[in-house]
Amino acid sequence: MERKEIFEKLNEIFCDVLDLDEVELTDTTCADDIEEWDSLSHIQLIVAIEKAYGIKFTSLEIMKWKNVGEMVDSIMSK
Amino acid sequence: MLQFKELKKLLKNIPSGLPSVKMALVGDTATQFLATAIKGMGVERGFFIDLFEAEYNQVERQLMDPTSDLFTFDADMIVVFQSTHKLAEYHSTLSVEQQLSLADDRLSFLTSICENPAFANKKIIYFNYPEIEDAVFGSYANKVTSSLVYQVRKLNYELMNVAQRYPNLFICDIAGLQNKYGRDMMFSSNVYVSTEMVLSLDALPYVAGRVMDIVCSIKGKFNKCLILDLDNTTWGGVIGDDGIEGIQLGHGLGIGKAFTEFQMWVKKLKQRGIIICVASKNNEEVAKEPFEKHPDMILRLDDIAVFQANWETKVDNIRTIQSILNIGFDSMVFLDDNPFERNMVRENISGITVPELPQDPGDYLEYLYSLNLFETASYSNADKDRTKQYQVEAKRVSLSKTFTNESDFLKSLNMVSNVSGFTKFNTPRVAQLSQRSNQFNLRTIRYTEADVTAMAADPDIIDLSFTLHDKFGDNGLIAVVILKPMDPNTLFVDTWFMSCRVLKRGMENFTLNTIVERARAAGYKRIVGEYLPTAKNKMVEHHYSNLGFKKIQGASSDLYELEIDTYQPKECYIEKE
Known part of the structure; x- marks a missing residue:
């Protein structure tokens, strides 16, 4: 899986879950950058990403991420 | 089934004018998502859920302390979600002796809520307990009364018995949902660890659906x-x-x-x-x-x-x-x-x-x-006979075609009505009809069995129930009137509803004759009725004017009055039993 592909897919998922018109995620994007991204919608994002890739994140991973880049690292490691 | 995110989106644009339900939600785990799902499912089913969400893990305080926010909010319905997860946690802190009474302790807590007079007019929707098989004893847990498996199953069984004792208690069967979809669908460990929520995102719409099934049926919206x-x-x-x-x-x-x-x-x-x-x-x-x-x-x-x-x-x-x-x-x-x-x-x-x-x-x-198409908020033995009654109605329809004159037809039916106050025998049916009647219902106030029992005991209230039978069969209890004093001379028709299967039989005339008779005997001079419009009761919009009541001009709602002294009994072909 290419990093770039994952970012494109994540852009779609974020738009869908957070009800955004457009988003341009980068490695350093974090919850502070997107108003709609709060602790609750974070869970929705995780579940949506898990479904999109047919993977399961560990509880530790979910708590540890500081930005989108680290989320992408987790996805690539699966 | 709608997904959680779709339910959430429904809340962005709630149509105005939906009937509102005042609901409180308390849980021993985080309930924010459940709250969102219930509100969204409410919109989907045509209700605006005015929801009070208690702070996390305050079930006892919110429900026992009369100064709590929950009491202040004064909800019509209280949803209580105590999770198996927390129960299991608690179970593990107890001695074997204490474990033996785990289910009983929980049941007596619930009983104390149901018996709290402050909740007498409220509906309590209580989640039962999806099982967690902790494999401490394996299948042998069935033989060990202190085991979690044993206590949870006992709790679920006894909840059904408690629910029979308290008409205002409704069990929301999420254990049934878990039987259908499995524990792995209901619970998601990583969501739980990061949020303290014990329901997965996938389970939420189903759980909210089961809550709304109960709410809708209490509100008279269910499949018949x-x-x-x-x-x-x-x-x-x-x-x-x-x-x-x-x-x-x-x-x-x-x-x-x-x-x-x-x-x-x-x-x-x-x-x-x-x-x-x-x-x-x-x-x-x-x-x-x-x-x-x-x-x-x-x-x-x-x-x-x-x-x-x-x-x-x-x-x-x-x-x-x-x-x-x-x-x-x-x-x-x-x-x-x-x-x-x-x-x-x-x-x-x-x-x-x-x-x-x-x-x-x-x-x-x-x-x-x-x-779950046929959720209900009540059940009585009279339900069994309904098919027969409709078959008889089909026969009546064909007979009425052979008479050219309506009164000849009505006379030929040999109708007899039994008029009675509310008793312990007819209370379930009165409450049920109160929940089911939508069309011929002047004020559409829903009463539970507990309400009906309370009114029967109140000497100021005149409560009347009517049955109707005729040569084709017995329609059972088909109309209810509740009269409350407005002032020393005036009786107010708090409730008047009737089953639509006895329309066009002169039952309205018979009912009014009875009302006036009773009002006169109690020394009243005037009867006041009110029509509160709903989406479904247009049928009775002109009910009071048709019966000879005069509209009270300048009133803020549709109020009508009738003088008792000058009232002439209306013609009808129904005899009093």
């Missing part, structure tokens, strides 16, 4: 009638082509048993009081033949309230059924294997429920179970 297609829905094959020997039915190998078991389910619904009707494109005699002669048919002709088999469209036939039953389309479910017919009915009859039956008839039942 099931309309069946025949070929490939009620039996396998096409009766017109395959003939009575060729259709597939019955046990043994093959698809026949799927239809037989489906019919067994329908029969149980009928016995519970759901009205079963048939709408089929067939010649009537051909369609009826299996009901009369096929040895493996579970449903027989006398199970069917209205049988429409002809070459009209399904839409026309369903409209005919509706006109005979006199119930709303939004309380009807139509089952048909043919997607074309389903769409046609869906597009032309708004409000009717038309499930997307799976292609394989073997899947019908499990699919139908998942929809």
